[in-house]
Amino acid sequence: MLDKKTLMTLKVLNLICEDDVYKVVDYDGLMSHFPKKVKCDKSKLEDVLNYLKAGQYIDIKYSQDDTYCLCVMPKGKIFLEDTDSDIKTMSRFTKLLFACSITSGIMAFLGAFLAIMILKGM
Numbered sequence: 001m002l003d004k005k006t007l008m009t010l011k012v013l014n015l016i017c018e019d020d021v022y023k024v025v026d027y028d029g030l031m032s033h034f035p036k037k038v039k040c041d042k043s044k045l046e047d048v049l050n051y052l053k054a055g056q057y058i059d060i061k062y063s064q065d066d067t068y069c070l071c072v073m074p075k076g077k078i079f080l081e082d083t084d085s086d087i088k089t090m091s092r093f094t095k096l097l098f099a100c101s102i103t104s105g106i107m108a109f110l111g112a113f114l115a116i117m118i119l120k121g122m
Contacts, residue, residue, distance in 0.1 A: 007083065008038060009048045010057055010076055017072045022059075027066035042066060052076070 002010065012033045017023045027042055034040065040048075049068065052058045057076035061069040 002079075005038070005040065005044075006048050006051060008034065009040075009045070010052060010072070011080060013052075013058060013070065014072050014077065014080055017070065020071065022061055022069050022071045024067060024069045026068075030068075 012030065015033060016025060016030070027045065030045070031040065046063075049058070049060060049063075049070070053060050055075075056073055057079060059071050059073055061071075063069075
């Protein structure tokens with residue numbers, strides 16, 4: 001399982017390398033694709049890229065200074081697809097759970113209300 005920053009880096013690399021070809025990217029170009037609230041210095045980015053390469057999510061042809069030639073491997077693409085489907089499934093499950101709990105609360109209130117009304121009528 002990847003942490004949030006590593007997963008976000010893999011998503012950004014997938015956007016950049018969507019043609020399944022190697023792309024040359026520098027540090028500033030890569031960081032421009034990240035959301036503004038995410039901050040990552042060069043050494044952390046290097047660690048994340050090395051981790052992704054070791055896990056065979058990406059392949060790095062060369063790395064010079066702040067420039068990288070890389071490509072997202074099929075394992076990385078499959079991982080992103082699985083992650084997206086898991087997020088959608090959890091979102092649906094959360095909505096269903098919320099709807100069931102609201103419905104259960106309403107039905108419990110109605111049942112108690114009808115019981116009180118029946119007992120008062122006797």
